[in-house]
Amino acid sequence: MTGKLGSFAHISELYVSNYLKKPTIKGQSTLIHLLDHLEEDALKTLTKNCGQPTYRAAQLRQWVVASRAGGFDEMSNLPKKFREELTKQTQLWTSQVVKHTQAEDGTEKILLQLADGGQIECVLLRDGHRITICISTQVGCAMGCVFCASGLDGVDRNLTTGEIIEQMLLLQRLLPEDQRLSHIVVMGMGEPLANIDSLLPALDFACSPDGLGIGARRITISTVGLPTAIDKLSEINARYNLAVSLHAPNDELRNEIVPINKNIGIDQILTASDHYFEVSGRQLTFEYVLLYKVNDRPEHARQLAQLLKNRQAMLNVIPYNPVEGLPYKTPSNNAQHDFRRILEDAGITVKFRHRKGDKINAACGQLRRSNSGLVQLEEPEVPESSD
């Protein structure tokens, strides 16, 4: 293993052992997804299998990652023979952009159709120099949070590592050449910790100097709060920021809003989160979607303050972004203000999440469900096929 691989190195075994495995996803082509094989050893094997010297692997990665190529035909310094073999044996992209929307504040959202027909969303958010992407980890979601659009039809399947990386690269292609992605939030569709085995290699790619070169401290994983998976993350890779979606200050209410809580309970989640904080040294974030007349009362704020007061944690309050067909509403500004004041008076660090891209249904799972009122760009700026 070379030092150059940095943090990406420890996952190479996973990549290599997966190499040449035919995709098993129904409806997917039998071609290898190149983005599943970007790690050095796997890419060298692939290059060799295309009849090329292994130094070409680095050139290939350079084209895909740094030069943001849209297809093999653009890779002008690769021999034609190599490009033909790549086209024969592999696919660069496995998804198609079916919708691309842009909000006035610069937020862009794309709806991707995967090879088996499943649809996922990912978002690019601009805030000065900060360019954040929000990515999905599953088609649908099994957690069943009552207010969320992503889980309304349950979960279809986990995304592969390549499909997660594909979102990163497609969103990167929306930027001018001189701009780079700076942050990643894993807050799109799905429960990231239910697909941790595919997610971690993708995040390793994001952090690697050979990949996107984004510091682990600029990457946040948002979870509904699965204690066993949080413990696993503490054990194998505690480099990332962890955001835990709490949404209620007691189990009775949380069981209603986040049904998976019935099998877990807030205590266990806090224990696993505290442990993650000890191991990682990263300040925890707790997320709280504020729902009118459900979890927005002064007593909820007081209970929440009790839960969080001795923790090195930040509370991220998200005023509800209404989902068509669901009965939940956004609390009034006054109610939001009162909620905030109670927590701040109790010494809790509170941030209200600035809502971006409201008009393009930027909340989790909304674009997939909606089919009207969107700004649909005529020509998606991202490739629709592998060549």
Ligand code: SAH
């Ligand atoms: N499964 C992960 C990621 C979900 S999306 C998790 O539960 O954290 C990230 C955050 O957006 C979660 O806190 C989720 O509850 C919240 N969210 C989902 N739909 C929303 C909506 N319509 N309005 C506001 N926040 C929403």
